[in-house]
Amino acid sequence: MEALDGNSAIAEAIKQIEPDVVVSYPQSPSILILEAIALFIANGEMDSEFLNVESDYSAMSTCIGVASSGGRVFTATASQGLALMHEALFIASSLRLPIVIGVTNRTLAAPINFNADHSDSMAQRDSGWIQIFSENSQEAYDNIIQAFKIAENKDVRTPVMVGIDSVVTSNLCENIHIQKNEEILEFENKSNPTYSVLDIENPKTVGSLCASDYFFEHKMNQNNGIENSRKVIKNVGKEFGDRFNRYYGYFETYELEDAEYAVILMSSSAGTAKKAVDEMRKRGEKVGLLKLRVFRPFPYKELRESLSNLKSIAVLDRVLTPGTYGGPLFIETMAALYNLDKRPLVYPYIYGLGGRDITLKHIENIFDDMKMAFDNGKGIPEIKYINLRE
Template sequence: MSKILGLTGDETAAEAMRQINPDVLAAYPITPQTETVQRFSEFVADGVVSTEMVRVESEHSAMSSCVGASAAGARTMTATSANGLALMWEILYIAASCRLPIVMVVVNRALSGPINIHCDHSDSMGARDSGWIQIYSENCQEVYDNLIQAVRIAEDKDVLLPVMVTFDGFIISHAMERVEILEDEEVRKFIGEFKSPHSLLDIDNPVTYGPLDLYDYYFEHKRQQIEAMKKAPSVIRKVGREFKELFGRSYDLMEGYNLEDAELILVAAGSTAGTVKTAVDELREEGVKAGLLKVRVFRPFPYEEIAQALRGAKAVAVLDRSASFGAQGGPLFLEVRSSLFEEDRRSPVINYIYGLGGRDIKVEEIKQVYTHLEEIAQGKKPIELVDCLGVRE
């Protein structure tokens, strides 16, 4: 029987990792991820898990260790944040190109500089083209559920790509919530045993990982990555459906909230989706047809599903918790706008950059965005296509 525990996001991630019981976990502590690996190291010390935990001197070494362990056939996990993810950069691409199903916890934190330990999405969004699947979590329960599903997704024979499961630093990582924890045996049965299709230790079927790969083959190998990412959405859905059948919680590439008749829609990812839901509820009581589209899976991006979900909207605003310097808007905005390009009737879409460096976003500020959308729906042209929300002038 499942049990209800009060856990922070970091503790929730560690609890999921305990039940997954990976063969190898290599990590280096960094705020606000530290409590995740600290709690997991206690499980290792107490003999609760059989994981070989590699305590390395840097995040570059952590991901390098994960690459070696995964290539050898081990179920492998790690965790990091912000500058730690940046230090892994070189190896992120190697892990993806080697088709290694590593699962990584990314506790979202602003990249330096200036030095900041609080939440925004600049770290994971910066890694959006590294070849990793990206799944964003709204709350602690989703952290738990997404991590368990990530193992199945990464290790699927049609995918074999690394997956990062993200959640907002401090807002989720250090906030305690009610989390339903499944039975250990249920989780282990759901994820199954990992059998690497191409293990370095399989001497009867020798393989090579990461050799020099020049123009005569490099392109073909990259094409295989592209095709694997194309296959990922159907696998993510399949795993989500099975999770719902067994445990009752539903997951897809995205989640709609009051979208059925929504005319004004906000698009968001991460913990902010919960705040937007509160604003939507209050506006609905006032008769405003407001809705939310929460993006759960950012890579691969669900273009067709996004376009379909926004088809009835009179105006759309995309909330980005990171800036894409030199681009016409934030990363999420660029993808959403691209999704609507082929539509016969395109809804007007605007972008708000918000919450950088952990700045709080309030319900009243979100309601102001809906007010702005109402004006646009009535024919008023937006002054700015891309604007900042909650920033001093």
């Protein structure tokens, strides 16, 4: 066991994976990951090239260069940095490049704020990247290690962003298990790239212009990679568990089997939610939790199986998408359930923007509200905002 904050846990995983190149541009608090890696390299503890580039946009573009040359590459970013990468993220995914990035999930300006919410990753939800969210340092470490294996799978070849909540996870220490270097190397087992622009014997044109006669086919070819990742994410999570005794899937369920009411959310707030479920279970309430780990590809089929028998569920989005009926997690969960004959009522909640606290009491209140609404005849759920002065 080692006491590591989320940033250091990611840096530790990268040290063991030892990518060919690590690209750096400072954003808070993800820069702490890159600073730690720079120090590992400076001390001779890992052998990767470290590039300080002049913007987040260039950081992602440099990653595209490395990955299109068959290299393994990592960078970390947050908030405005991820937003600035936006254009290049789409290019990375459509060129099917297995880039892995760490994102310390932070809100987007204005106003500027350095604390957690999921605005940055959610703004990139249609960028074609696989998106994995981590609850704590241990998951941050484990998810980064699995991310390379998922991204580099020959049927997937799709980039992955691993999120951890800014400050609460990125900067707070917890005791975590670190595997031995040789265990990680054996697990990763890097495969050959699908193509490399350095393969001069086999010249290629990468990133063609496509008119309406081919563009659609290209996008479907891209979509195929992320669709294939569904199976691979599951298999990698199982293999990881078989080797290291920590199992992963698309989501984690907590006291959900016989539950009547459940909360769905992602990342660090799951700790609080589990505690709230424990407290309510002690009082005999049939409540449970579903913590989503993989937001892209969205596991709609598996969610249907896990959620269809509930009376009602509250979906807690840690992002405000202005002008929509609930956040992205709510909308996607609703879409997954709507065509079922028997489905729970789904309540949209927005919480935790810019690092705003969510407490045990808030989550208990959500369960109570859901139960009361159900008992008093359903009604149409309206969006509720947790811990907002109004």
